[in-house]
Amino acid sequence: MVGAMSPLDKKLFRDLGRMKGQMAAVVVVMACGLMVMVMERGLVCSLEHSKSEYYARHRLADVFCELRRAPNSLRTTLSHISGTAAVETRVLGVATLDIPGMEEPAQATLVSIPDDRPPRLNLLYLRSGRLPLAGRRGEAVLSDAFAQEHGFRPGDTIDATILGARVRLQIVATALSPEFVYELPPGGIMPDNRRFGILWMGERELAAALGLKGGFNSVVVDVSPYGDIRTVRSELERILAPYGARIAYGRREHPSVNMVDEEIRGLRATAVAFPLVFLSIAAFMTSAALTRLVRLQREQIGQLKALGYSSREIGWHYTKFALVAVVLGTGIGGALGLWAGSRLVLLYHPFFRFPSLTFHPEWPSLFFGLVASTATSLAGVATGVRRAVALSPATAMRPEPPGEFRRPAVRFPQLQNLAPPSFRMAVRNLRRKPWQAAFTGLGLAFATAIPVVSVAMDDGIRYMMDFQWRLAQRQDVTVSLVEPGSYRAMTELAALPGVLYAEPFRAVPARIVAGHRERQLAITGLTRAARLSRLLDEEANPIGLPRGGLALSEQLAKTLRIGPGDTLRIEVQEGKRPVFTVVVAALLTDFAGVGAYMDIEALRRRMGEGSTISGAHLEVDGNRWSGFFAAVKRSPRIAAVATTRSVRETYDRMMGDMMDITKVIMSLFAVVLSFSVIYNGARIALSERTRDLAALRVLGFTRNEVAAVLVGELAILTFVALIPGLFLGNQLTRLILASTVTETMRIPVLVTSRAYATAATVVLVSSFVSFGVVSRRIIRLDLLGVLKARE
């Protein structure tokens, strides 16, 4: 095995063999850091890659604009907007789908495709089948995720209700679209492939079904490389305003695009934070292990110098110890990262529907990781080695002079007298090496912090779900009408089978303007007596609906930089499109989605309408769901139903795996970190104090008492690090959650005692296991023999 190897390299490998426990500890910690980095950077790279290729190849539009209806004759005007490369008008709508074997109706977004030519923008990626043939009625393309979920294949039929009319559509293809990579149902917070899908149909047929014959209600634009997106957007808005256009928004504000970008942003953050923690701890551990090695081998260094080895050769020899750790750490971490990345990317498939999303390792990041961990470890080793080779060989070969004994700056007289001698000795030892103790403590603090983060995230999500769908939205189901209805519609909804209680709501799309900031969203009118849909503050206490003003989501108020008392301009984009000002009367807490609420009467007054409703929140008898759903499916006026319980179900189905894996990985990291840090600390302490401990044995201490001195040191550190570690976990949770805040979802920072208890348990248990391992070593060590032998 060691044939042509130089004697120094043989020494290297034999010494490494003797400190393999410690090396393993360092390597594992380093590998963890690299694994996260390679995995997450690889995921970022994969998503970026799939995304840009998909968007480019399938010509995702740059600008989107929805309107009420404009005649097809306007197309020419639109195509003459300067700076556009392609303009496509289309028809969008919604349908409810009646899926055999499913109680509740499913929802679909309807999108038109040109009848007589292939689309120019947002090209479909066909998974199976063909595009509808020109002139053939009743043919539709179904989104692949939905088709897969329900086992639909080309040739199957599907029953849809569009604007109250029931049609039977024949599925001719299943497809993906760059516009719907993330299939967010309207008003939803995550994809729900069981209850929501996309249907593409021929333009003429769909326009007729939606009552838009000869017109369109959506425009998508590809801006030419020389065009200016902002001018294109304002031109579009100007031309289309008379036709009920809302804001023309860019690609980045498109919900699907936005979600993909947000995910990438989150991954980027963790791809830096975690590796940073792990690599710096690994660097410290390498440095501590090697400083100790260099100190132990001081005489050997003197010997090598005496034999004529140069400082450079000797420095290089010790540097190789660090390099072996780095090579192993990056090698193992890199390989694990590639493996984990290629597995983890599969978990993204249900969320992000790309034609292909495969793992693309980002080699530069692996290289960067190698460089970073090399640099940090070398920095750690440098001082020790430099100090050792700087000694003249004659000095190096003498035993190191004992350190000066200093009186500690802080003393605890009472403690000193009360505590057993082994405890006092442990404290003194810690105080003699404050830096080493500090770093070991830091490592333990991080080990404690990590499970805090994972449990807190889990708790936060649970709380968010609970807050949103049990405390704030207490209805069992929300039904939306196809067209705003009168009070008679309300009585009809209340009379649906199984309905115990009904509350109307009025939702109008509007542009909210605060100074030069604006946002497009729905203003919801609720009755002041509403008890199903409630507005809550941070502590989940209901806040009453203000009589005149607007109640605004705190999150939204922050982005608009406004507070209670400020005045907003509201430009309604429905009905008579009134523009009015309103005072912000209250701020409410909202974790999913952003809302703006008004008294339904006040809203109707501003709208200049009577008792109009957009839908109702219902309480439904749990035993009569099937009757309720059957009636809903039959009703031509109901456009959408959203059941509250489905949200939770969907969450568990969609996010469950992802969260479980995250939790497992984080706990594993915590165990690895605390075990490694303690083991490393114990080995160093053991080798440094072997003589002291042996002396204790001579003085008549038992083996267990001697072990207690050493373990005592580490136990003290573990306990001392616990509180800062929990605090660190709290801060880390804030930091990480802050990086995951999106417009549609915000996980509350909720570090509960459960998080602290779990973290403390994980760290204490793994600490005690490593104490056990170390104590066994001490007990087995022939301490008396040590005294006789020269080191």
Add this chain to the structure above:
Amino acid sequence: MFDHGTNGTSLPGLHAALQPLLSARAVTKVYPTGAATEVRALNGVNIDLYERELVVLLGPSGSGKSTLLNILGGLDTPTSGTVRFRDTDLTEADDRMLTRYRRETVGFIFQFFNLIPSLTARENVELITDIATDPIAPEEALGLVGLGDRMDHFPSELSGGEQQRVAIARAIAKRPEVLLCDEPTGALDVKTGMLVLDAIGRVNRELGALVVVITHNAVIAEIADRVVSLSDGRIAGVRTNTIRRPISELSW
């Protein structure tokens, strides 16, 4: 054999015509030991050492023998004074030159056998043969000290005398011009000590190296060409033996 002078600095007879291999002039070494105190380990030492000589350094413990030997071997630098090896001033030399001097010229043997514990006997010798210009094969060097059959043993598997002989093999493998031995037999019993001394003597005779041996043992001095006595950091006397007794006749 040789007609040596009676002190370290003036060199009558044969040596007058020769240039010394190593020479120390006014060498002083001061160790600071505390804020105000210091130890003057060497205090103005002058000495010339010649090729092929075997010199014994005698003196009580703490007299500065090791310090002098370390300075002569380039393991340490004097506080003041000069040390020359042939035409090179070692006191002016930088780390690179000192390293080269140690690597190519000097062999060292210490009292505590200093071997690398994680390397076998052969590998310890290879440490030298790996970097020297014209080395003796490790096997041959170990054969010279009678350890041809223990080459693959680790230091912990060898007796003290065997370890010291490995150290000698390691020191001589580079064919040193100067072999410096600091109490090579100090930690050994008589019989093993003899074996070690015999090995050292052979290096002197067969390789023609200048050998300097530190010892507390006056009897050993009888094998030397010259005996230099140190006391309190100064050279107290130099005695020249006209006849070197063979090592086998020594007894102590």
